[in-house]
Amino acid sequence: MSEELLDLIDNDDRVVGQAARSEVHGNPALLHRVVHVLVFDSNGRVFLQKRSEDKDVQPGKWDTSVGGHVDAGESRKQAVHRELREELGIPPEGRNSPALTFLHAYRHENDYESELVTTWMCCWDGPFHLQESEISDGRFWSTAEIESQLDLRVEESSFTPNFADEWKRWNRAGCPGPE
Numbered sequence: 001m002s003e004e005l006l007d008l009i010d011n012d013d014r015v016v017g018q019a020a021r022s023e024v025h026g027n028p029a030l031l032h033r034v035v036h037v038l039v040f041d042s043n044g045r046v047f048l049q050k051r052s053e054d055k056d057v058q059p060g061k062w063d064t065s066v067g068g069h070v071d072a073g074e075s076r077k078q079a080v081h082r083e084l085r086e087e088l089g090i091p092p093e094g095r096n097s098p099a100l101t102f103l104h105a106y107r108h109e110n111d112y113e114s115e116l117v118t119t120w121m122c123c124w125d126g127p128f129h130l131q132e133s134e135i136s137d138g139r140f141w142s143t144a145e146i147e148s149q150l151d152l153r154v155e156e157s158s159f160t161p162n163f164a165d166e167w168k169r170w171n172r173a174g175c176p177g178p179e
Contacts, residue, residue, distance in 0.1 A: 005072040006032045013116060018072045025057065028114045031107075032069065035079045036119040036166055037100070039065035039088070045140035047128070049087065051160070052136045057112065058160040060136070062149075067162070076118050088138070089129025090122075098122035108165055119166065 004021040009031050024030045039047040048062045068083035070076055080100060081092040091097045103119045130138050146167060149158050157164065 004069055006069050007072045008032055009116060021069065025113055028109060028111060031114045031116060033076065033079075034067060034069050034115045034117050035076055035083060036064045036117055037066040037080060037084060038103070038119065038121040038166075038170060039090075039098075039124050040121060041125045041140050042123060043140075045142050046146070047088075047124075047138060047140050048159075048163070049130070049135045050137035052132075052134050055134065058162070061160045061163075062141075062158050063160045063163045064166050080120055084122075087131045087135060088124075089127070089131075090124055098124045104169060106169060108162060110161065117166070119170070121170075 005018055006021060006024055007015045008017040008019055008024075010016050011031070013033075019030055019032075024032050041047065047065045049065060050062050051058055051060060053059045066080075066083045066087050068079060068087070070079040074082075084090040085092055100120045100122050103121055105116065105118045108115045108117050128138060146159075150164055150167065159167075
């Protein structure tokens with residue numbers, strides 16, 4: 001299996017080159033695109049995935065419903081549908097697929113990487129077919145459950161720092177969703 005090739009972008013979201021995933025991870029100077037989806041059920045709870053213990057970044061932590069890199073030459077919308085299908089088994093655009101609502105875009109930086117994140121939300125009660133190679137578990141969480149974990153220090157939290165950042169941004173945006 002060949003390694004993912006990602007577009008490198010400048011601060012204005014213009015493609016300035018390409019690099020392998022292994023080059024991008026561990027080098028925060030290489031800004032790249034990722035997509036997130038917050039999947040809510042009809043009761044307003046958000047579905048989170050638990051990252052596999054085999055993941056190289058944040059293994060065993062709970063994370064955004066769907067998250068993934070935008071491959072070189074791929075549009076964000078194509079990446080969203082690909083990731084929904086790959087990670088959760090949610091069908092791509094069509095009669096039986098959920099409607100996606102754009103939420104926001106932001107730059108997420110840490111000592112490991114720099115990402116331009118574009119986030120959508122959708123409503124989907126299931127079924128889910130988890131990608132076993134990347135996800136060890138998945139379940140719906142209430143806002144209260146999430147907020148109680150966010151109060152913990154990062155190293156004690158069950159969540160990835162990326163999800164904690166995403167949730168705070170979502171919460172401040174006042175978007176419809178959780179109870």
